Amino acid sequence: MNMVSAIDILLVEDSQDDIELTLRAFKKNNLGNNIHIARDGAEALEFLKQVEKREAPHPGLILLDLKLPKVDGIEVLKYIKSREILKRIPVVMLTTSKNDRDIKTCYDLGANSYIVKPISFKDFMETIKNIQLYWIVTNQPPVVG
Amino acid sequence: MSLRDLGIGTKLILAITVVIVGISSAGSIIIYTYQKRSLDEQILERSRTISELLIQIEDHKLISRVAAEFTEVTGYKLKQTSLEPVNQKNAPDDFEKRVMQMFRQGDATEYYAVVTDGDGKRYFRYMKALRTKEQCISCHPGYAVGDLRGSISVVAPYEDIAAATRKNLIYILATVQLLTFSIIAVLYYLSRKIVTVPLKELIKEVEGSAKEIQKGEEVKDIPVRSRDEIGMLASAFNNLRKSLSESFKRKNEAIESFVYSISHDLKAPLRSIEGFSTALLEDYGDKLEGDAKHYLDRVIASAQKMGVLIDELLEYSRIGRINLTRGDVNVAEVVALALEDNIYEINKKNAKIKIPENLPVIKNAEKQRIYQIFTNLISNALKYNDKEVPEIEIGYRDEGDHYLFYVRDNGIGFDMRYHDKIFEIFQRLHREDEYRGTGVGLAMVKKIVETYGGKIWAESKPGEGSTFYFTLPKEVKS
Numbered sequence: 001m002n003m004v005s006a007i008d009i010l011l012v013e014d015s016q017d018d019i020e021l022t023l024r025a026f027k028k029n030n031l032g033n034n035i036h037i038a039r040d041g042a043e044a045l046e047f048l049k050q051v052e053k054r055e056a057p058h059p060g061l062i063l064l065d066l067k068l069p070k071v072d073g074i075e076v077l078k079y080i081k082s083r084e085i086l087k088r089i090p091v092v093m094l095t096t097s098k099n100d101r102d103i104k105t106c107y108d109l110g111a112n113s114y115i116v117k118p119i120s121f122k123d124f125m126e127t128i129k130n131i132q133l134y135w136i137v138t139n140q141p142p143v144v145g
Numbered sequence: 146m147s148l149r150d151l152g153i154g155t156k157l158i159l160a161i162t163v164v165i166v167g168i169s170s171a172g173s174i175i176i177y178t179y180q181k182r183s184l185d186e187q188i189l190e191r192s193r194t195i196s197e198l199l200i201q202i203e204d205h206k207l208i209s210r211v212a213a214e215f216t217e218v219t220g221y222k223l224k225q226t227s228l229e230p231v232n233q234k235n236a237p238d239d240f241e242k243r244v245m246q247m248f249r250q251g252d253a254t255e256y257y258a259v260v261t262d263g264d265g266k267r268y269f270r271y272m273k274a275l276r277t278k279e280q281c282i283s284c285h286p287g288y289a290v291g292d293l294r295g296s297i298s299v300v301a302p303y304e305d306i307a308a309a310t311r312k313n314l315i316y317i318l319a320t321v322q323l324l325t326f327s328i329i330a331v332l333y334y335l336s337r338k339i340v341t342v343p344l345k346e347l348i349k350e351v352e353g354s355a356k357e358i359q360k361g362e363e364v365k366d367i368p369v370r371s372r373d374e375i376g377m378l379a380s381a382f383n384n385l386r387k388s389l390s391e392s393f394k395r396k397n398e399a400i401e402s403f404v405y406s407i408s409h410d411l412k413a414p415l416r417s418i419e420g421f422s423t424a425l426l427e428d429y430g431d432k433l434e435g436d437a438k439h440y441l442d443r444v445i446a447s448a449q450k451m452g453v454l455i456d457e458l459l460e461y462s463r464i465g466r467i468n469l470t471r472g473d474v475n476v477a478e479v480v481a482l483a484l485e486d487n488i489y490e491i492n493k494k495n496a497k498i499k500i501p502e503n504l505p506v507i508k509n510a511e512k513q514r515i516y517q518i519f520t521n522l523i524s525n526a527l528k529y530n531d532k533e534v535p536e537i538e539i540g541y542r543d544e545g546d547h548y549l550f551y552v553r554d555n556g557i558g559f560d561m562r563y564h565d566k567i568f569e570i571f572q573r574l575h576r577e578d579e580y581r582g583t584g585v586g587l588a589m590v591k592k593i594v595e596t597y598g599g600k601i602w603a604e605s606k607p608g609e610g611s612t613f614y615f616t617l618p619k620e621v622k623s
Contacts, residue, residue: 017417024424096412117416122423
């Protein structure tokens with residue numbers, strides 16, 4: 001499984017706790033992906049620009065928090081979907097509630113899916129497993145090269 | 146009782162009464178005075194005329210006859226008198242004596258006055274001076290021309306005439322007062338019709354409206370029946386109510402959006418507490434001693450409970466604020482979903498469920514909300530039930546423009562004293578270790594029903610079960 005799933009993942013998340021819990025969940029599920037972390041929207045944009053210049057590895061998946069300091073998740077999403085090199089990378093939005101009005105906006109802007117950050121840790125592990133199953137194993141977008 | 150306690154109509158009438166009575170009294174007095182003066186002038190005129198006439202007559206016998214006739218017609222006494230009377234019959238009384246002495250000293254030719262006699266009666270007295278003329282000297286050789294020879298004295302009874310005038314005055318006053326009171330009666334009727342009754346109606350309507358506002362019901366505008374000040378007051382009240390309810394709505398929205406963002410932000414640290422506690426338990430559980438593992442379980446359980454609470458609070462704050470997809474909601478389908486949602490409890494408690502074959506369709510409703518109503522009521526009916534075979538009956542009745550639904554159980558019931566309390570958010574009748582719950586369920590159901598313009602209530606007896614009734618319009622207003 002590791003052979004196909006060794007894609008790079010960009011995690012855009014401002015909460016240190018959520019980052020740690022996500023990393024731990026990946027580890028617990030034996031996912032050996034290379035996870036790049038951006039702590040806010042500005043950092044995410046910087047990383048993505050490096051990707052465009054091929055100074056950073058091309059991520060196979062972006063996990064993007066909706067509410068971010070400095071540059072909002074929606075702004076980052078808009079940037080990704082407007083760039084030739086980045087627009088085919090699947091983007092999964094992270095949000096705290098499924099009824100968030102912004103989710104609709106994200107879909108309209110081309111987000112591929114969304115995950116409600118669960119309160120329960122067990123549910124969180126479940127979510128990460130689902131990410132693994134679909135976005136990392138099943139759905140392999142064409143890599144622009 | 147002071148003037149302040151009187152109604153506006155009474156005050157107005159009182160003021161008008163005072164003014165009219167004042168004016169009519171003053172008018173009556175003026176009429177009386179005028180009449181009295183003209184009476185005096187009338188007597189004076191008659192006295193003068195008769196005196197002039199008598200002076201012209203030469204024949205003494207004729208004089209006596211004319212005088213007698215005059216007295217008979219008018220009641221005035223006529224007398225010729227002198228300071229030196231030839232005939233004792235013509236001797237002057239005290240008044241006549243005094244007047245004639247005055248005549249003698251000056252050139253006045255007449256005098257009159259109203260005098261009170263020795264018997265207490267009043268008389269109008271008139272005296273005309275008789276001066277010696279040239280032709281008189283032949284018969285009365287002792288006189289010079291212009292000398293006072295005597296006087297004609299007229300005594301008119303004054304009391305009777307004055308009494309008649311007074312009687313007149315009473316008639317006048319009575320007529321005027323009668324007129325006054327009829328005017329006041331008409332004014333009173335008109336003021337009631339124009340002012341008091343519409344004002345009272347308005348007050349009643351405002352009070353009714355205030356009660357409805359207090360109950361939180363939807364309030365209709367007060368009818369504006371006229372374009373006068375009362376009508377203006379009614380529309381001013383409507384405007385006041387509108388702006389109050391708008392500002393109330395804005396405040397409510399602000400509170401709900403505050404609750405929303407607070408709940409949202411609370412979830413992040415909660416996720417950390419739960420997440421790291423679980424990580425601790427999973428990664429280092431075997432190293433924990435004594436109660437440590439148990440304590441950690443409690444932390445995780447509490448965090449999860451708080452998570453549920455926040456989710457429910459978020460959901461509660463969304464009702465009416467966030468519009469979900471609207472459309473025809475098949476209640477039968479929704480009830481099936483709600484039962485599915487509670488299937489674990491239903492099977493565990495071996496509950497009997499009774500639902501009618503055909504349930505109606507609610508137009509322009511949010512499926513999620515109707516589902517929330519039923520799933521909460523069904524879940525409560527199961528939860529608060531200690532019978533061996535819990536029974537739940539769902540039913541409805543067509544009531545014209547709305548449906549009346551009910552969810553009946555044979556559970557533990559509640560004391561009707563707490564009827565209103567059970568619908569309040571975070572209000573619970575039971576300890577957490579008796580029945581688990583957050584106290585949001587029924588509050589949420591109530592809020593949904595009321596957002597749709599319906600009503601909710603319950604009937605219950607402890608130990609015998611409860612029936613929750615609620616109404617939903619056949620077509621929900623957007």
